[in-house]
Amino acid sequence: MDLFLEAENITKTFGGVAAIFNLSFATRKGSVYSVIGPNGAGKTTLFNLLTGIYQPTSGNMRFEGKSLVGQPPHKISKLGISRTFQTPQIFLNMTVLENTLVGCHNHGSSGFFSGALSLPSSRKEAARLEEQAMENLVFCGLDHLANRESDALPYGELKRLEVARALSTKPKLLLMDEPAAGLNDSETGEMGELIRRIQKLGISVMLVEHNMALVMAVSDGLLVLNYGEYLAEGTPEQIQNNPKVIEAYLGMGDD
Amino acid sequence: MSDVLLQSLITGVTIGSAYALVGLGFAIIFNVSDVVNFAQGEFVMVGAMSAVSLLAVGVPFAVALFLALVIAVCIGLILEKFAIEPAKSATVVSTIIITIGASIFLRGLALLIWGKDFHSLPAFSGETPIHIGSATLTPQSMWVMGVTAVLVFLVHQFFNRTITGKALLACSANPIAASLIGIPVKRMMLFAYGLSALLGGAAGLLIAPIAFTSYDAGMMLGLKGFAAAILGGLGNPMGAVAGGVVLGVLESLGAGLISSGYKDAIAFIILLLVLFFKPQGFFGKAGEERV
DSSP: OOOOEEEEEEEEEETTEEEEEEEEEEEOTTOEEEEEOSTTSSHHHHHHHHTTSSOOSEEEEEETTEEOTTOOHHHHHHHTEEEEOSSOOOOTTSBHHHHHHHHGGGGOOOOHHHHHTTOHHHHHHHHHHHHHHHHHHHHTTOGGGTTSBGGGSOHHHHHHHHHHHHHHTOOSEEEEEOTTTTOOHHHHHHHHHHHHHHHHTTOEEEEEOSOHHHHHHHOSEEEEEETTEEEEEEOHHHHHTOHHHHHHHHOOTTO | OHHHHHHHHHHHHHHHHHHHHHHHHHHHHHHHHSOOOTTHHHHHHHHHHHHHHHHHTTOOHHHHHHHHHHHHHHHHHHHIIIIIGGGTTSOHHHHHHHHHHHHHHHHHHHHHHHTTOOBOOOOSSOOOOEEETTEEEOHHHHHHHHHHHHHHHHHHHHHHHOHHHHHHHHHHHOHHHHHHTTOOHHHHHHHHHHHHHHHHHHHHHHHTTTSOBOTTHHHHHHHHHHHHHHHHOTTOHHHHHHHHHHHHHHHHHHHHHTOGGGHHHHHHHHHHHHHHHOTTTTTOOOOOOOO
């Protein structure tokens, strides 16, 4: 199996409370891999660990064989991991296109002076990056809003804008934290379809989501967490029929 | 009467250009970190005083100006690296207080190095003024306005045309999201302080031949630059530039038409009026938070 994202016995404690405890898992390249679990199971903490916002208390995480431990967020982004948030974290002081353009930050090379003087080389590059950003907006169905101020966008579109921005960093792995939270049924359906199209681009997706219909529809593999610990792993069918999972979600029948 | 007006206008735009550069520095740092850097004026003083010292030890004029700018930028970088960055978990207000402390420190250091004497730089190119009616325009005034215009243009292009400029704005809107899309937020902060110090230092060099400079020259210039930034709406770089020029003109009109004794008072009365009646400035957006 190709080395992709691997976590080995990771633990993260906050003042004695373990948000993640001794967790190991591995994901395959090209898959949609979902992490589910009741509230407080440590799903968002896991994303924060994988993206360098938190550092694990112990354990190892590797992406394509390179260690993620001790790396700051911007370095991890350069390795090819990008993410979206449960509540969209958009640069509200910019237009839709500019938000997406900033995601291309790593792929530009023109410096302060050539850029400020708009030399032909940097102008050509700016045009190229703008084209890329525009393609990502088209992909997420936001191209008609390109020059709108982002703070005027409704919630569902902000969520898709975050996806467009994340795609502009050209990730190999996209972490999506509750992409359907706050969306209505038809928007959720569109989001599911967007996730499938992202997978078709060859980008692997890791999903944290409470909407089980969405999770079961798009996932190749599932990891279930309970109180920060590994509970089960498997295909959607296996998980849906796993008694331990049913118990964690619904509680025991006899108490 | 019209000659007084014209002369006031020339003087005002000249001095206003210096305020504009300082105000621009305020706006850039505010944009990236929501912090008002009250050490901004010290960059002006460090630039001018360094040039004075370098000339005194026989460094050629152009080289001295260049080195003075380098020194000002270094001070900006050191300030960020050793005073601002270590306090990154501090609140905005605490960070502002740190910059006030840094400005007092820098002023004290300058007093130790340069003493209390007033200094001046020679004009960049000759002293022969151009007469327009009975008003005069000195070559140095033209230097001030010209160089300011070029710097402002470059900064404007940088923020509007380059991805690095956008990345800098992204850091201000949401540092965590910025870092997650690969923007090195720390380095961006360092860059912002360096750029602000460069602008401040340039302002110091440009006006040192017109106004005297001394260890505490940065305080008044810093406050005027702050007034300019407020006038234009904090966080709007081009607003700060406009604010600086407007402030300079009003100040010198007041000095010409009323009394030069009220020159500084005028700037601060304007600052107070703006804060009372239009706190978001003339080009700023009212602050709002989306939930």
